[in-house]
Amino acid sequence: MAFNLVLFYIFAAITVGATLLVVVQSNPVYSVLLLIGSFIGLAGLYVLLDAPFVAVIQIIVYAGAIMVLFLFVVMLLNAPREEIVQSGMLESGATRAIGALLAIAFAGELAWALTRSRTLAMTSAGGRPSYSVSQIGQRLFQEYAFAFEATSILILVAMVGAVTLAGRHLSKERRPESRTRSLQDPNG
């Protein structure tokens, strides 16, 4: 029992430390890699919570797919360091002060809500049930079948949207290409 608590603190320390470094880092490549470390800590916490399915999803989908997408974009844009904010309407000092103030106010609000809520007294009465992947899959495809299908449409929409937004220059590039081809056609 105490071993579980020790593991919780280890994983929590990994997660919080890596997440703090993500926000502090000025190089986005390090930020992305540290966030993967934070997700691995979170996956350990999910295992401690008897949710191995979500732990594996966290590693494969989040750390494996989404973060690689981030890393790909960071390296594609090749703008590694955060630039010093040039003097403008949004001066960096004032903006940061207001942002820090808002974040601190939000932390206080969360702490207040956590200390007030009665659910904190709720303990794990009896053993926690551990749901197998097949049980989750059955619920997903029976009770949540509509939401599941709606998610697939959402993914399709996001995919089309991403291609439309990011790949717009392709149509511009194709035009001169077709022009040159039409010029070359009489020669050939």
Place this chain on the structure above:
Amino acid sequence: MAELDHYLILSGVLFTIGTAGVLLRRNIITVLLSIEVMLNAVNLTFIAFGQFLGSSDGQIIVFFVITVAAAEAAVGLALVIALFRHVETLNPDAFRQLRG
């Protein structure tokens, strides 16, 4: 054994770090990463509540949240690429003119 409030406090800490990242950082990719941190903090709350209430609903909701996060990341990064092509910077303060 770690109790529910352990997980809730950890989740609150993570969410606050994510909020601070969104508010303080002036790099749009780090802002997107901070949003992912916030989503993960909420996921942890879902899982913790689901397990301590003895229900598998938490895990199923987290499954959907991760799917939506993937869609959000794809569209967000596509927007970042499109914006970077126009202004050649990742500073969100530079994205002031929303004209085509």
